Amino acid sequence: MSERAATYAEVFAVREYRHLFAAYLLSLAGDQLTAVTVAYLVYTATGSAALAATAYASSYLAWLTGGPLLSGLADRFPRRRVLIVCDLARAALVPVAALPGLPAPALVTLLFAVNLMRPPFVAARAALLPDVLDGDRYAVANGVDNICAQVVQVVGFAVGGSLVAVLSLRGALLVDAGTFGVSALLIAVGVRARPAPRAPLSPAGSGRTTGLRVIVADPRLRAYVLVLWTASAFTYAAEGLMAPLARQYGGGAATVGLLLAAAPAGMALGGVALTRFCPPAARPRLILPLAALAAGVLTAAWLVPTLWVVLLLLASAGAASAFAIPLNALFGRAVPAQFRGRAFGVAITGLSGLQGAAMVLAGLAADRWPATTVIGFSGLAGAVAVLALGPLWRRATAPATFDDPVEQGRTTPNADSPTADVGGDRR
Numbered sequence: 001m002s003e004r005a006a007t008y009a010e011v012f013a014v015r016e017y018r019h020l021f022a023a024y025l026l027s028l029a030g031d032q033l034t035a036v037t038v039a040y041l042v043y044t045a046t047g048s049a050a051l052a053a054t055a056y057a058s059s060y061l062a063w064l065t066g067g068p069l070l071s072g073l074a075d076r077f078p079r080r081r082v083l084i085v086c087d088l089a090r091a092a093l094v095p096v097a098a099l100p101g102l103p104a105p106a107l108v109t110l111l112f113a114v115n116l117m118r119p120p121f122v123a124a125r126a127a128l129l130p131d132v133l134d135g136d137r138y139a140v141a142n143g144v145d146n147i148c149a150q151v152v153q154v155v156g157f158a159v160g161g162s163l164v165a166v167l168s169l170r171g172a173l174l175v176d177a178g179t180f181g182v183s184a185l186l187i188a189v190g191v192r193a194r195p196a197p198r199a200p201l202s203p204a205g206s207g208r209t210t211g212l213r214v215i216v217a218d219p220r221l222r223a224y225v226l227v228l229w230t231a232s233a234f235t236y237a238a239e240g241l242m243a244p245l246a247r248q249y250g251g252g253a254a255t256v257g258l259l260l261a262a263a264p265a266g267m268a269l270g271g272v273a274l275t276r277f278c279p280p281a282a283r284p285r286l287i288l289p290l291a292a293l294a295a296g297v298l299t300a301a302w303l304v305p306t307l308w309v310v311l312l313l314l315a316s317a318g319a320a321s322a323f324a325i326p327l328n329a330l331f332g333r334a335v336p337a338q339f340r341g342r343a344f345g346v347a348i349t350g351l352s353g354l355q356g357a358a359m360v361l362a363g364l365a366a367d368r369w370p371a372t373t374v375i376g377f378s379g380l381a382g383a384v385a386v387l388a389l390g391p392l393w394r395r396a397t398a399p400a401t402f403d404d405p406v407e408q409g410r411t412t413p414n415a416d417s418p419t420a421d422v423g424g425d426r427r
Helices: 007-011 015-044 051-068 081-098 104-115 117-131 135-167 169-190 211-217 221-249 253-276 280-303 309-333 335-368 371-388 390-396
Strands: none
Touching: 007 015, 007 135, 007 335, 015 081, 015 104, 015 117, 015 135, 015 169, 051 104, 051 117, 051 280, 051 335, 081 104, 081 117, 081 169, 117 135, 117 309, 117 335, 135 253, 135 280, 135 309, 211 221, 211 335, 221 253, 221 280, 221 335, 221 371, 221 390, 280 309, 280 371, 309 335, 335 371, 371 390
16 A cells, blocks of 8 residues: 555546535535425425425435435446436436426325436446545545535535525526436446346356345455444434434534534535545554544533534544545445445445434434433443444454455456556546
């Protein structure tokens, strides 16, 4: 593994990544706009907060129900084709919500169908990136994607509201559909066509193999996923308590916005620090300590500090959560190429499910105890749980397992492969 971190310029020098990155931002913005606009459309049509919340939460439900199944499409068909089809399907479905007189249950169902396109899109993109970027450029690109996702998450809500105010609900939906259409065009123009992953010759790699089976069979992948799921569940349980936390401090909607923005802002800063200023060889050693810190720093909320200290704690937890960036790169390299889509689908589905469940449990607890108490306990429990995984992590990630490249998870460079060209534009 190279001791020098790749630069952002070296990452964006890869033409295919530039197109994938732009398409990713557009699709992510489209997902945000769809969720916000349709949820608001449902609420204005029915006055039902429950239906509006169901519409907004459909993205989580889509991952839980469709993630394990649909993400496998990224391993059965050419990944570029999967990306384009998912974007075109969303571009076609979203304008249907703009039809006048569409009942609220139909809108909720439509939004769920749109969100079902996200698991195969995310899985196909994650599985394609190791073939597009080599060496530390792959790890740094994961950081760039994560940082931009945090920014889009914060900005998406404001942009969605502004578009509704300027263009009307249905006009915003048409703009939303356009983001998916342009994303599909960028991928079609800028990403090289590759064949579908070749099926392995061994019986263990048959078509019946699931992403979960691939993860369970490899001690490294088990360790990667357990650390990610455990740390994220306990850390992001706090995200569901921002409204009661703001109320505890006598704040309103503006305070909720500040609290929600703190962790993504911290995550963006942590991502820059890890990918630009931390040597590649040091990143794997920082994963477990940062995972424990991400949850553990929230323990101080138990002391009911001032609001600004709470914001600092949330930002610090977000910064430490950047451990997921090098962890994602290790995971992508360790999974056999023909199973990447399914494995990423299982990892993300489990992550979404556990985060959602943790938020619900934290909300139930906050009905009985102050939000600061619940957040503090969740942070302490999360740090203990992550540290308890230490022996498993050390056994599974002994120095020999960090040899680069991991042969089973990478393709062999050749004259036609993008990994053969170390520098410059790949056309």
